[in-house]
Every structure is written in structure tokens, then in C-alpha cells.
Amino acid sequence: MDGEKSLTVEEAVNFVKQYKQESGKTQSAIAKELGISESALSSFLSGTYKTPLTVCDKVTALQKVNEKKRVAPKAPGYVPTTITKTVINAIRYSHIQGKISVVYGDAGVGKTEAVKRYLKDNSLAVGITISPTYASITGVNELLAEQLGVRERVARKITREIIAKLQDSGRVLIVDEAQHLTVRTLNHLRCISDESGVGLALIGNDEVYTKMKGSGRADFAQLFSRIGMRKQVLTTHITKEDTRAVFGQYEVSDDAIDVLYRICRTNYGLRGAVNVFVNTAAVFQEVTDSGVARVMKDMNIGA
Incomplete structure (x- = not known):
């Protein structure tokens, strides 16, 4: 010992x-x-x-x-910000209107935290997160079947049972990391939304919107024309008030808030600022601008 x-x-x-x-x-x-x-x-x-x-x-x-x-210092939990409100409002639109919404943009700005919050607050929301392994129709069906308690094992029948369970259910489908989906799978989800009448919220980076928009060809029209709401979220949309809301609940100096805000608006986003904050608190037991600058240098993060 x-x-x-x-x-x-x-x-x-x-x-x-x-x-x-x-x-x-x-x-x-x-x-x-x-x-x-x-x-x-x-x-x-x-x-x-x-x-x-x-x-x-x-x-x-x-x-x-x-x-x-x-x-040990903990990362801040969910905090309402300009961007998380945008994401939640888009999901709520899909939920209420039964339409497709797409929120796309920079990584690390709080999209996933907003999805988690909506799922926590709404028992009728069904959420899946896509990785390259689940980018196909089979992969998405597997994730949805698990969430909805589908027992069927035959591919086409799985889709039919998913639609049957969603019809008149008052649910909404939320797909995070949707940029991994193939165009064919996006169309599959669009068909599920159309046939069941439930809304579909697609959350991801710019690629998901690019895939849906396509090149203006007719084969993309069915997909793109179904988008009822689209919102782009960028690191530059993060405000000083957002930064203060996230970190101001701790004993953080105003100068440190300024530095964290500058990090938020770079490619590192809010996630990068949170990582710097946690590491600064762990090393120095307080968060000051000099401490943040020191940790930024160690982490090779510029702002």
C-alpha cells in the first residue's frame, strides 16, 4: 500500500x-x-x-x-443553449407535426446532449444512434426492433411490424449520427415515417443534409421534398451567454469564461472547451484564464 x-x-x-x-x-x-x-x-x-x-x-x-x-471534476451536464434549443425545437416539430426535420452542422456543439435530453423528457420518443456498422437498412431495422420490442426475424416482416408498432403511437423517431446512413437507408426511414405517420428527426453533420439534397436528380426528390424543417448549427452560433450558462455554475473567473468561449467557437467546439475545463479543474483545483491557457497548450488546443 x-x-x-x-x-x-x-x-x-x-x-x-x-x-x-x-x-x-x-x-x-x-x-x-x-x-x-x-x-x-x-x-x-x-x-x-x-x-x-x-x-x-x-x-x-x-x-x-x-x-x-x-x-474529480465532472463535465457539465445538459444546459439549455442556443444550439440545444434549436435541436430540441426541431425534434419537437417532428414529434408534433409528424414531419421530417434535419439538424446538421459542426461536431461538438451539443447536438447529442440535446437528443439525450429530449429522450429523457419524452417517453414516447424513440432514439437510435448510427455507427458505420448500422448504416444499412438491416442495421437500422435491428436498432429499431430492439427499441420497439419487435420479435420478428424475417427482414421484410421486421419492417412491417416496426410500422405497425409506430402507427397511432404518438411517437417520434430520433436518429443521431445520421450522416453514417446510406441514401438507401435514409429513404427506408422516410418510408417508415410516411407509412406510420410518425415524425423523423435526423441529427448529424453536414453530410446527412448533403445526402438528402443530392444533386437535384429525380431519385432524390422523394427524400428531399419530405424535409419539413432544416437547421444548421455551427460552433460560431455559440454565444458568450451560452458559455456562461455552461460553465458559470462553477467558480470560474470571467477571464477564463472568455477563453472557454473562444475555444467553443473554434473547430473544437463546446466539447473541446469542456475537456479543457475538466482538465484545468483536475490539475489546478480551480479554473482561471492562466490555468486554462496552460492546459490548452498541453492539449495542443488553440483558440
């Missing part, structure tokens, strides 16, 4: 019991964290383990790690 005093057996047992209750983890999961078998942990907790001090050292190490995690 590098010269640090280990917990006593009684203290270690009490910590494990409290940790299990507060974390909601199973005894098996805690044993895995400690690097011992579940049976060994059971014996330790019951007082029958032959060499309890060896487990005490492991429990002490776990306690210290969790204490560091507890006091």
Missing part, C-alpha cells in the same frame, strides 16, 4: 457492504473489481476467509480509487 495504512477487516467489510448498496453493483462485479473470486469475497464478508488482510489491501485500494473518482 506504499506506506499507507490499510483498512481493518471490520472497516473493509463495512466499506464493501456500503459500496454494494450505493453503487447497485452485484457482489460478483465487486469481486471482479477486487481481483478475487466471488466465493472468496463471500468468505471475507462472512468472516471465514483464511487470509483476510490480503483482501483488506485490495479493498483499501478500491476505496481510494473511488474517493478520487468522487471528488
Whole structure:
């Protein structure tokens, strides 16, 4: 333990019991964290383990790690900003009107946080996140089937059951990272929206809008003409008030807010500013302009 005093057996047992209750983890999961078998942990907790001090050292190490995690600075949670409001309003439009909305633009500006918030606040919203693995019709159907409880396994029947579950449901489909979708899959989602009558909100970077717009050819008309609302969100749309709303809840100097604001409006976006903020707080236990500048240099971030 590098010269640090280990917990006593009684203290270690009490910590494990409290940790299990507060974390909601199973005894098996805690044993895995400690690097011992579940049976060994059971014996330790019951007082029958032959060499309890060896487990005490492991429990002490776990306690210290969790204490560091507890006091470590956290990234700000969801905060209403110019951009998150734009995203949520577009999703709400799709939800109420049963139309397609597209929000596209720069990375790291808060689009995903807005999606998460809408999903949290609206039990009728169905959200999926696309990765290249799920860019096909099959991949999207798999994600939607999981969300909607579809049991069918035959491809065409899966689509029919998805539509049946969505009809008259009052739901809205939210697709994050939609730029990964193929044009064929975008049309598939458009058909699901048309046939079920539910709205569809597509959230992603510029590529998703480019794919939907196409080159003006007739084969893109069905897709592009269905867009009821489109909104572009850029890092340059982030305001000083947005930055203050996100970071002003902490003890952050005005000069530091200015620097974080400048980061927000670069290609690093709000996500980059949050990373700088968290690292500055971790290193200096406070967030000042000089501390932010120091961390920016270490992270090779310019503003």
C-alpha cells in the first residue's frame, strides 16, 4: 500500500457492504473489481476467509480509487443553449407535426446532449444512434426492433411490424449520427415515417443534409421534398451567454469564461472547451484564464 495504512477487516467489510448498496453493483462485479473470486469475497464478508488482510489491501485500494473518482471534476451536464434549443425545437416539430426535420452542422456543439435530453423528457420518443456498422437498412431495422420490442426475424416482416408498432403511437423517431446512413437507408426511414405517420428527426453533420439534397436528380426528390424543417448549427452560433450558462455554475473567473468561449467557437467546439475545463479543474483545483491557457497548450488546443 506504499506506506499507507490499510483498512481493518471490520472497516473493509463495512466499506464493501456500503459500496454494494450505493453503487447497485452485484457482489460478483465487486469481486471482479477486487481481483478475487466471488466465493472468496463471500468468505471475507462472512468472516471465514483464511487470509483476510490480503483482501483488506485490495479493498483499501478500491476505496481510494473511488474517493478520487468522487471528488474529480465532472463535465457539465445538459444546459439549455442556443444550439440545444434549436435541436430540441426541431425534434419537437417532428414529434408534433409528424414531419421530417434535419439538424446538421459542426461536431461538438451539443447536438447529442440535446437528443439525450429530449429522450429523457419524452417517453414516447424513440432514439437510435448510427455507427458505420448500422448504416444499412438491416442495421437500422435491428436498432429499431430492439427499441420497439419487435420479435420478428424475417427482414421484410421486421419492417412491417416496426410500422405497425409506430402507427397511432404518438411517437417520434430520433436518429443521431445520421450522416453514417446510406441514401438507401435514409429513404427506408422516410418510408417508415410516411407509412406510420410518425415524425423523423435526423441529427448529424453536414453530410446527412448533403445526402438528402443530392444533386437535384429525380431519385432524390422523394427524400428531399419530405424535409419539413432544416437547421444548421455551427460552433460560431455559440454565444458568450451560452458559455456562461455552461460553465458559470462553477467558480470560474470571467477571464477564463472568455477563453472557454473562444475555444467553443473554434473547430473544437463546446466539447473541446469542456475537456479543457475538466482538465484545468483536475490539475489546478480551480479554473482561471492562466490555468486554462496552460492546459490548452498541453492539449495542443488553440483558440
